Amino acid sequence: xxxxxxxxxxxxxxxxxxxxxxxxxxxxxxxxxxxxxxxxxxxxxxxxxxxxxxxxxxxxxxxxxxxxxxxxxxxxxxxxxxxxxxxxxxxxxxxxxxxxxxxxxxxxxxxxxxxxxxxxxxxxxxxxxxxxxxxxxxxxxxxxxxxxxxxxxxxxxxxxxxxxxxxxxxxxxxxxxxxxxxxxxxxxxxxxxxxxxxxxxxxxxxxxxxxxxxxxxxxxxxxxxxxxxxxxxxxxxxxxxxxxxxxxxxxxxxxxxxxxxxxxxxxxxxxxxxxxxxxxxxxxxxxxxxxxxxxxxxxxxxxxxxxxxxxxxxxxxxxxxxxxxxxxxxxxxxxxxxxxxxxxxxxxxxxxxxxxxxxxxxxxxxxxxxxxxxxxxxxxxxxxxxxxxxxxxxxxxxxxxxxxxxxxxxxxxxxxxxxxxxxxxxxxxxxxxxxxxxxxxxxxxxxxxxxxxxxxxxxxxxxxxxxxxxxxxxxxxxxxxxxxxxxxxxxxxxxxxxxxxxxxxxxxxxxxxxxxxxxxxxxxxxxxxxxxxxxxxxxxxxxxxxxxxxxxxxxxxxxxxxxxxxxxxxxxxxxxxxxxxxxxxxxxxxxxxxxxxxxxxxxxxxxxxxxxxxxxxxxxxxxxxxxxxxxxxxxxxxxxxxxxxxxxxxxxxxxxxxxxxxxxxxxxxxxxxxxxxxxxxxxxxxxxxxxxxxxxxxxxxxx
Amino acid sequence: xxxxxxxxxxxxxxxxxxxxxxxxxxxxxxxxxxxxxxxxxxxxxxxxxxxxxxxxxxxxxxxxxxxxxxxxxx
Numbered sequence: 001x002x003x004x005x006x007x008x009x010x011x012x013x014x015x016x017x018x019x020x021x022x023x024x025x026x027x028x029x030x031x032x033x034x035x036x037x038x039x040x041x042x043x044x045x046x047x048x049x050x051x052x053x054x055x056x057x058x059x060x061x062x063x064x065x066x067x068x069x070x071x072x073x074x075x076x077x078x079x080x081x082x083x084x085x086x087x088x089x090x091x092x093x094x095x096x097x098x099x100x101x102x103x104x105x106x107x108x109x110x111x112x113x114x115x116x117x118x119x120x121x122x123x124x125x126x127x128x129x130x131x132x133x134x135x136x137x138x139x140x141x142x143x144x145x146x147x148x149x150x151x152x153x154x155x156x157x158x159x160x161x162x163x164x165x166x167x168x169x170x171x172x173x174x175x176x177x178x179x180x181x182x183x184x185x186x187x188x189x190x191x192x193x194x195x196x197x198x199x200x201x202x203x204x205x206x207x208x209x210x211x212x213x214x215x216x217x218x219x220x221x222x223x224x225x226x227x228x229x230x231x232x233x234x235x236x237x238x239x240x241x242x243x244x245x246x247x248x249x250x251x252x253x254x255x256x257x258x259x260x261x262x263x264x265x266x267x268x269x270x271x272x273x274x275x276x277x278x279x280x281x282x283x284x285x286x287x288x289x290x291x292x293x294x295x296x297x298x299x300x301x302x303x304x305x306x307x308x309x310x311x312x313x314x315x316x317x318x319x320x321x322x323x324x325x326x327x328x329x330x331x332x333x334x335x336x337x338x339x340x341x342x343x344x345x346x347x348x349x350x351x352x353x354x355x356x357x358x359x360x361x362x363x364x365x366x367x368x369x370x371x372x373x374x375x376x377x378x379x380x381x382x383x384x385x386x387x388x389x390x391x392x393x394x395x396x397x398x399x400x401x402x403x404x405x406x407x408x409x410x411x412x413x414x415x416x417x418x419x420x421x422x423x424x425x426x427x428x429x430x431x432x433x434x435x436x437x438x439x440x441x442x443x444x445x446x447x448x449x450x451x452x453x454x455x456x457x458x459x460x461x462x463x464x465x466x467x468x469x470x471x472x473x474x475x476x477x478x479x480x481x482x483x484x485x486x487x488x489x490x491x492x493x494x495x496x497x498x499x500x501x502x503x504x505x506x507x508x509x510x511x512x513x514x515x516x517x518x519x520x521x522x523x524x525x526x527x528x529x530x531x532x533x534x535x536x537x538x539x540x541x542x543x544x545x546x547x548x549x550x551x552x553x554x555x556x557x558x559x560x561x562x563x564x565x566x567x568x569x570x571x572x573x574x575x576x577x578x579x580x581x582x583x584x585x586x587x588x589x590x591x592x593x594x595x596x597x598x599x600x601x602x603x604x605x606x607x608x609x610x611x612x613x614x615x616x617x618x619x620x621x622x623x624x625x626x627x628x629x630x631x632x633x634x635x636x637x638x639x640x641x642x643x644x645x646x647x648x649x650x651x652x653x654x655x656x657x658x659x660x661x662x663x664x665x666x667x668x669x670x671x672x673x674x675x676x677x678x679x680x681x682x683x684x685x686x687x688x689x690x691x692x693x694x695x696x697x698x699x700x701x702x703x
Numbered sequence: 704x705x706x707x708x709x710x711x712x713x714x715x716x717x718x719x720x721x722x723x724x725x726x727x728x729x730x731x732x733x734x735x736x737x738x739x740x741x742x743x744x745x746x747x748x749x750x751x752x753x754x755x756x757x758x759x760x761x762x763x764x765x766x767x768x769x770x771x772x773x774x775x776x777x
Contacts, residue, residue: 066732102760273745371763485768489733491761
């Protein structure tokens with residue numbers, strides 16, 4: 001331990017108030033990094049106290065040192081690798097006083113790793129309310145530890161905790177539970193081979209061999225061989241250890257905790273549960289929560305998104321006047337600024353969505369929603385916890401994929417990530433709007449069913465069906481050695497802590513902007529390049545050709561400029577690509593013009609409208625739907641002589657947009673969340689393949 | 704053999720043992736030990752999962768998992 005910096009690690013059960021405490025300690029001075037080998041974000045932060053720099057790592061909430069999910073592996077990893085730069089000098093274990101027994105299991109295991117450990121006792125008020133009286137000095141004595149009482153909500157006791165952190169001394173404390181009785185022969189061998197001086201760490205090397213990221217293959221083999229030689233039985237030992245620890249804890253706790261009146265104050269929570277998980281009210285409230293969420297995402301976010309949209313448009317035109325004409329200016333004005341705008345525009349929706357999710361999580365309602373929907377979701381290979389991402393997907397798949405993190409089962413999580421982009425996100429809406437207006441008559445059937453409205457609803461349904469049917473298929477295909485189970489604490493109801501909600505919104509938005517933003521910006525620039533550059537005389541001297549083909553247009557007029565821009569796009573790289581893919585998309589009813597729109601839509605689906613506007617020389621900035629619609633209606637299919645935008649083409653295109661993976665931002669986030677290119681690439685081919693097949697079928701049937 | 708899945712809301716039972724080692728490890732960590740008293744609180748509207756009270760907190764689990772916890776005859 002160097003003199004001026006101290007590394008600490010926060011451990012604790014989920015819902016013990018660990019995150020509150022972390023926020024209290026570090027404020028907004030947090031950064032998100034990666035743990036090696038897992039998808040879990042490594043959230044760390046720092047503060048200074050009495051001239052010392054204190055680095056804090058917030059470890060994932062877990063009930064024991066044995067990992068049950070991939071993400072929980074980091075707990076033992078971080079606590080057992082003295083070589084790592086963030087190896088803690090001090091462990092702060094946050095314990096929920098109202099549930100001391102279960103919380104002490106993890107504490108006793110962590111303490112036996114030999115790192116000085118402070119017991120931070122949280123939620124003492126809740127414990128007192130529940131009729132539990134805790135004798136702090138007895139707790140210190142029985143568990144041989146320093147106890148600091150804290151209140152994660154008010155920040156009370158924070159200073160005592162900091163003082164304790166800087167004054168803690170490294171000393172050998174007696175281990176809580178001696179595991180040497182299990183396999184006395186093996187532990188010295190591992191201690192010797194890996195230069196470990198703590199029995200429990202060595203024992204965990206044997207228990208958690210596969211999940212330790214920093215062991216080499218040869219080292220793992222060494223342990224595996226030694227385990228066989230000494231007849232090491234992982235699960236039996238684990239069972240015995242857990243039972244023994246609990247028995248010890250119960251014995252000691254009897255001297256620490258006295259119960260006065262049992263379960264006082266629980267009646268309110270029980271009543272609340274009765275309503276929230278009721279057959280009728282439970283689902284009604286759930287639907288109401290969903291309704292509010294949709295409102296927030298669609299209506300409340302809209303003014304902010306419009307504001308961002310116009311701000312970036314103004315910025316572009318402002319900058320273009322300010323800078324000299326040239327390639328660099330074009331790159332900034334037409335590539336980088338709109339690209340940045342494409343990132344920033346999602347922030348209001350993401351912030352609102354995470355605001356909602358944080359409130360639902362903090363209050364304890366989310367666990368009830370999961371509890372309500374688990375059985376339905378299970379039928380489709382999903383999990384109660386998949387409900388949040390699927391709902392979020394209607395706004396935008398990006399935050400939805402980010403919201404899959406609290407699904408413990410890796411398989412359930414991958415399936416959820418994989419199918420979420422099928423949900424009709426808000427970027428598809430402008431595309432649907434224009435195509436429905438074009439091919440679905442603005443009429444009512446039976447006097448009240450609006451056909452266009454029905455068509456829109458059908459498209460949302462198609463997306464939802466795409467998601468759950470794909471989940472069903474994946475459940476059958478995906479082979480994993482991870483047994484999924486659903487054993488989840490239903491936490492007590494609490495008022496959300498706004499500080500935590502705010503921190504969540506801030507850190508999620510920040511992560512999105514910096515991680516997904518890089519890729520979105522990059523591809524926007526590439527697409528700008530493809531659409532703005534080309535080779536050949538037609539691209540370089542478009543005026544000559546446009547004047548030849550359209551002698552009636554006055555050079556320099558608005559119409560002339562629109563045709564010129566359209567002509568340039570036709571002969572740009574993107575136009576060449578559109579023509580190149582035309583044979584492939586002709587069976588779906590598309591021509592090269594739609595081909596260009598498909599290519600540019602890859603940046604974001606809503607770009608379809610703008611591109612179509614440019615191609616049909618409406619003028620890209622004239623987002624006047626009526627004009628676009630007129631132009632599209634007048635378009636004649638050169639092969640059939642019929643109107644191009646027939647019902648068959650419209651349906652084919654809508655189906656294509658409903659299924660196709662045309663959102664690089666989502667792909668970027670999936671890559672980030674799964675830590676591999678495998679899933680985004682599979683998603684790209686699977687979804688686009690489905691889009692092609694179903695668009696083909698619908699076109700051929702309706703033609 | 705009576706298991707946790709057989710309890711009606713409000714009924715209590717004492718855990719005897721488990722018939723699935725993998726799930727039992729998770730349950731043990733959550734404080735469901737042989738000898739512990741369990742109270743069935745309520746089931747989700749579709750009958751599954753269920754919510755039980757154990758060592759002072761609420762735990763939800765699927766019937767499938769509840770069936771692996773056998774109770775001693777009272």
